[in-house]
Amino acid sequence: MKVCSFQLRPHLHISSLHGGQFQTLKLLPPYLKLKPSVRTTTINLHSLKKLFSSNPEKKITKMEFLQKDSSIELRRLLLFGGFSFAFALLLLGFDGQQDAMALGPEGPLVEEFWDNVRRYGLYFITVSTGALYTILQPIFELLKNPITAILIIIVVVGSFYLLTQVLSAMVGVSEFSYQYGY
Structure with missing residues (x-):
């Protein structure tokens, strides 16, 4: 007959607080919390540790925190502007004096x-x-x-x-x- 015994490993065991109360895990300080209206981005753990280990006393202003987000928005804006400019040049290449070309009798045959x-x-x-x-x-x-x-x-x-x-x-x-x- 085999006897099965379980031994709890203390480093893996998460003890509950007194009275069965649960405490929420706070990863970000209050000055890093974003408003619900602002688009959130993911922050990897390495950059977060580096941020807090360099100078924990320094408070990050909203402008410094959103600086990376604004560079992404700038790239998007430049890309959109480039495509818009290319589309405008494409439209300028067409001659506006020509009549609109109808599909013609071969259209239904092609379909x-x-x-x-x-x-x-x-x-x-x-x-x-x-x-x-x-x-x-x-x-x-x-x-x-x-x-x-x-x-x-x-x-x-x-x-x-x-x-x-x-x-x-x-x-x-x-x-x-x-x-x-x-």
């Missing part, structure tokens, strides 16, 4: 063509996956028996070898040269 391409593509995928499943299911069942597994492996390797020989002969890669016996 019907791509609808048919999509439909036949889905049909091909459905039929090919069904055929592969139908062919491979009995082969996987035969692989469970060791004797038939050896035979299946021999057939697959032989088929691959025969296929490579035929393709190399068709392409002309093989070194075979026919000697006429006149």
Whole structure:
């Protein structure tokens, strides 16, 4: 009979406070708390430790804390401005004097063509996956028996070898040269 005993590890045990009261864990001092209206960002633990270990007496002003956030906003603003400027240049390149080009009679034909391409593509995928499943299911069942597994492996390797020989002969890669016996 086995006896099971448990031993608590004191360094892993979190003791509750007296009376079952729970104390909230305070990670950030009150001057680092953000207002709910301000977008919050994640702060990694290393930078937080570095911040408090350098000078714990120094209070961080709101401007210093949001400095990183403003640089991200500046990058976003510059990127948006660059795209807007490029789009304006693109629109200036078009001549405003031309008439609007209608879709014309070939428009519905093009839509019907791509609808048919999509439909036949889905049909091909459905039929090919069904055929592969139908062919491979009995082969996987035969692989469970060791004797038939050896035979299946021999057939697959032989088929691959025969296929490579035929393709190399068709392409002309093989070194075979026919000697006429006149």
